[in-house]
Amino acid sequence: MLFEIGLLVLTIFLYIYYEVTKQYGFFKDLGVPFLKPSFPFGSENGKKMFLGKISLQACNVEAVKEFPKEKVFGYFLLGQPIFVINNEELAKKVLIKDFEYFTDRRTFDTADPIANAFLTNLTGMEWKQMRSMLSGVFASGKLKLMAKHVDKVGKNFEKYVASKAKTGEEIDMKVVGGLMTLDSIASAGFGIEVDSFKEPENTFRIMALTLVGAPGYRSSLDNIKLFFAATLPKVGKFLKISLMKPQAVNFFSDILRKTYKRRMATGEKRNDIIDVIVEELRSTKTKKPQTFESDFEKDAALDTSGLKDIRETGLDEEILLISNALAFFFGGFETTSSGMSIICHKLALYPELQDKVFQEISEILGESEDASFEQLQEMKYLDMFISECFRVTSLLVALERKCVKDYLIPNTDVIIPKGCFVKVYTNDISVREDNFKNPNDFDPENFAPENNPNKFGMMMFGQGPRNCIGMRYALLTIKITMVYLLRNHRVVRSGKTPDVLEVDPANFIAFKNGVFMKIEKR
Numbered sequence: 001m002l003f004e005i006g007l008l009v010l011t012i013f014l015y016i017y018y019e020v021t022k023q024y025g026f027f028k029d030l031g032v033p034f035l036k037p038s039f040p041f042g043s044e045n046g047k048k049m050f051l052g053k054i055s056l057q058a059c060n061v062e063a064v065k066e067f068p069k070e071k072v073f074g075y076f077l078l079g080q081p082i083f084v085i086n087n088e089e090l091a092k093k094v095l096i097k098d099f100e101y102f103t104d105r106r107t108f109d110t111a112d113p114i115a116n117a118f119l120t121n122l123t124g125m126e127w128k129q130m131r132s133m134l135s136g137v138f139a140s141g142k143l144k145l146m147a148k149h150v151d152k153v154g155k156n157f158e159k160y161v162a163s164k165a166k167t168g169e170e171i172d173m174k175v176v177g178g179l180m181t182l183d184s185i186a187s188a189g190f191g192i193e194v195d196s197f198k199e200p201e202n203t204f205r206i207m208a209l210t211l212v213g214a215p216g217y218r219s220s221l222d223n224i225k226l227f228f229a230a231t232l233p234k235v236g237k238f239l240k241i242s243l244m245k246p247q248a249v250n251f252f253s254d255i256l257r258k259t260y261k262r263r264m265a266t267g268e269k270r271n272d273i274i275d276v277i278v279e280e281l282r283s284t285k286t287k288k289p290q291t292f293e294s295d296f297e298k299d300a301a302l303d304t305s306g307l308k309d310i311r312e313t314g315l316d317e318e319i320l321l322i323s324n325a326l327a328f329f330f331g332g333f334e335t336t337s338s339g340m341s342i343i344c345h346k347l348a349l350y351p352e353l354q355d356k357v358f359q360e361i362s363e364i365l366g367e368s369e370d371a372s373f374e375q376l377q378e379m380k381y382l383d384m385f386i387s388e389c390f391r392v393t394s395l396l397v398a399l400e401r402k403c404v405k406d407y408l409i410p411n412t413d414v415i416i417p418k419g420c421f422v423k424v425y426t427n428d429i430s431v432r433e434d435n436f437k438n439p440n441d442f443d444p445e446n447f448a449p450e451n452n453p454n455k456f457g458m459m460m461f462g463q464g465p466r467n468c469i470g471m472r473y474a475l476l477t478i479k480i481t482m483v484y485l486l487r488n489h490r491v492v493r494s495g496k497t498p499d500v501l502e503v504d505p506a507n508f509i510a511f512k513n514g515v516f517m518k519i520e521k522r
């Protein structure tokens with residue numbers, strides 16, 4: 001018996017060894033420089049990441065340090081070859097001009113049909129169909145109606161801030177920004193009004209934290225599962241790995257289903273994401289007109305050839321509503337609160353620039369109690385400040401794409417084969433001397449129109465047709481938060497405010513040791 005068990009273990013080990021190492025000659029055969037791999041973790045940067053020593057971002061930064069002058073090189077994650085593109089022109093080709101070769105991202109093939117239908121998880125024509133259908137969800141007219149829900153939450157946030165100014169307590173902006181973001185999504189997204197500032201333990205919040213696997217709500221076992229689903233999808237599917245905790249999925253699906261049924265039956269409208277998604281689902285024409293409010297959006301134009309009318313696809317409206325609403329939750333919750341943390345950290349570090357932001361807010365708001373959508377659009381210095389925060393501190397240092405048809409890298413004889421992953425390294429583009437007036441300092445004037453900023457240099461929301469679909473909504477929430485934070489208060493450094501925000505290796509959208517600061521009354 002012992003012999004049989006030993007034989008089985010050996011066979012499994014040999015199989016894993018073969019699967020992991022079979023492509024180790026990949027880059028050598030292509031003549032592309034690469035970071036040498038070793039079993040089982042792959043290249044040294046990948047090994048450090050898997051062992052929890054460095055973050056996902058640092059994994060890419062370390063790789064680039066090895067080949068700072070190469071436009072294209074490779075490394076291995078386990079047995080998976082990863083191309084790195086570290087060149088602005090090539091980056092533009094992969095993300096925008098030659099997008100048809102790189103339409104997909106890494107997907108998580110799970111046992112969960114709702115997660116499998118997330119926009120983030122769709123590929124090829126299915127993705128294009130859904131992206132086109134959702135493209136109107138955050139159009140200005142719709143956003144303006146949603147802004148009222150976020151504004152209400154902003155006022156709760158202001159009361160909370162006032163209470164902290166009185167006691168002089170330190171706050172962790174990642175946590176507080178999370179409360180603001182969550183209540184906004186609850187209201188503008190799910191039609192539910194909660195006040196997490198008063199009642200942080202409310203069921204909606206606990207379930208939301210469980211759903212996204214926020215720090216403290218995700219075990220090491222969950223991280224291992226996620227890792228398998230991302231790097232060995234066949235194993236992930238075989239083990240029936242689910243990305244989301246079933247009780248949280250059921251909780252939100254139930255809310256969405258009931259709300260959907262009630263609204264269908266009563267005709268009730270609240271101008272929130274539920275209404276807008278259903279409207280978009282119903283109004284979808286084969287080719288919807290695309291509207292662009294910036295160059296960033298123009299670069300995201302979708303080639304709509306071959307698209308069907310959504311009603312011909314046979315997809316179920318209720319499932320589409322649930323998966324898209326949850327995908328927005330996933331895409332928007334931790335990212336927006338991390339974005340707010342980055343901004344507030346900079347406000348605390350640069351009080352004189354904070355005064356300029358405040359000055360603009362108070363001039364534009366005047367005596368008005370509420371911040372109107374139009375007033376928010378007028379806040380141009382705030383826009384510049386936010387862009388500069390995201391240029392200097394980005395959540396991601398590289399954007400990932402999957403090559404969907406063999407791609408000959410221009411001016412070389414190297415072909416990126418179909419099926420390979422490519423990391424477009426964006427970090428260096430943000431600090432290139434010729435891209436910004438003052439690239440090495442924190443200076444919102446870098447984004448002043450007269451300084452001709454390189455729109456490609458702020459990659460926080462990605463680039464090209466697969467960029468962040470929620471950017472306008474995220475910026476709206478962030479701007480409302482800044483207005484209610486600063487109009488009567490100021491953010492100041494506290495003993496625990498870090499000089500530099502360091503990403504937590506265990507969670508790429510959280511920061512090591514929090515983002516602490518204090519609030520003072522103006």
Ligand code: HEM
Nearest residue numbers: 120328331332335336339460461462463466467468470474
């Ligand atoms: C500050 C906040 C946010 C940041 C920094 C952020 C960042 C990003 C980034 C970097 C990507 C990948 C882009 C690429 O690969 O080129 C992305 C995609 C995405 N984001 Fe956001 N995001 C934010 C807020 C939101 C919000 C509020 C929503 C929804 C309401 C959202 C929904 C999505 C979705 C669905 C995708 C996938 C798009 C696709 O695959 O077509 N994000 N986001």
